[in-house]
Amino acid sequence: MSFNVAVDGPAGAGKSTIARAAAKRLHLIYVDTGAMYRAMGLFVLQSGIDPEDTEAVAELCGRADISIRYQGGEQVVLLNGENVNDQLRTGEVSGVSSVISTVPQVRAKMVSLQKKLAAQCDCIMDGRDIGTCVLPDAQLKVYLTADSGVRAKRRFDELTQKGQDCSLEQIRKDMEERDYRDMHREISPLRQAPDAVLLDTSHMTPEEATERLTDLCREKMG
Ligand code: DC
Numbered sequence: 001m002s003f004n005v006a007v008d009g010p011a012g013a014g015k016s017t018i019a020r021a022a023a024k025r026l027h028l029i030y031v032d033t034g035a036m037y038r039a040m041g042l043f044v045l046q047s048g049i050d051p052e053d054t055e056a057v058a059e060l061c062g063r064a065d066i067s068i069r070y071q072g073g074e075q076v077v078l079l080n081g082e083n084v085n086d087q088l089r090t091g092e093v094s095g096v097s098s099v100i101s102t103v104p105q106v107r108a109k110m111v112s113l114q115k116k117l118a119a120q121c122d123c124i125m126d127g128r129d130i131g132t133c134v135l136p137d138a139q140l141k142v143y144l145t146a147d148s149g150v151r152a153k154r155r156f157d158e159l160t161q162k163g164q165d166c167s168l169e170q171i172r173k174d175m176e177e178r179d180y181r182d183m184h185r186e187i188s189p190l191r192q193a194p195d196a197v198l199l200d201t202s203h204m205t206p207e208e209a210t211e212r213l214t215d216l217c218r219e220k221m222g
Pocket residue numbers: 011012033034035037038094097098101126127128129130178182
């Protein structure tokens with residue numbers, strides 16, 4: 001049986017940074033499930049259909065070929081055979097991926113892919129519904145969160161470092177909207193699993209949070 005760690009939490013809590021770093025230390029595979037929903041969001045944008053048109057999104061999802069590869073330890077998302085990693089982390093894709101992730105056909109397809117992946121390898125998987133839906137039997141579940149102001153500032157710093165022009169107020173507004181949608185959708189909304197450990201990183205450096213997650217994993221790995 002594979003060793004699986006589920007990390008869930010709202011946008012900008014530091015899930016990917018911390019889960020990726022802990023996975024590296026522990027020689028586990030890191031699976032970023034948000035990137036899969038983002039790839040589907042990108043496909044919707046490329047196709048020009050309305051992200052709110054549930055039927056059109058479901059139909060498009062049936063034609064989407066989304067898969068994951070690992071190159072040099074890094075996750076690569078392929079959309080219809082093309083590496084789309086560099087196109088996934090824009091504000092536009094963030095918003096659209098949150099909207100289309102409410103569509104049942106989209107969730108069913110992604111969850112099935114993620115379950116298969118987790119059955120095949122020892123991994124840390126992050127997302128919104130990993131502990132509650134994708135990996136209910138994960139050996140460790142962590143709910144990673146931080147104050148919304150802190151999360152918005154982190155995302156702002158990340159984007160400005162990349163040279164993107166953005167406003168802190170707008171990022172905060174978009175993030176709060178996305179959190180609300182992710183937490184209130186009908187199918188597998190974001191919430192802390194009853195058996196998840198709460199990790200609030202508001203006053204932690206990424207190193208401290210990584211250390212804590214690594215320790216929690218080690219305790220379970222024995
Ligand atoms: O983790 P992220 O910000 O890259 O995720 C982008 C969007 O994808 C998020 O707003 C909601 C959706 N998502 C989801 O519904 N379930 C997951 N397991 C991961 C992401």
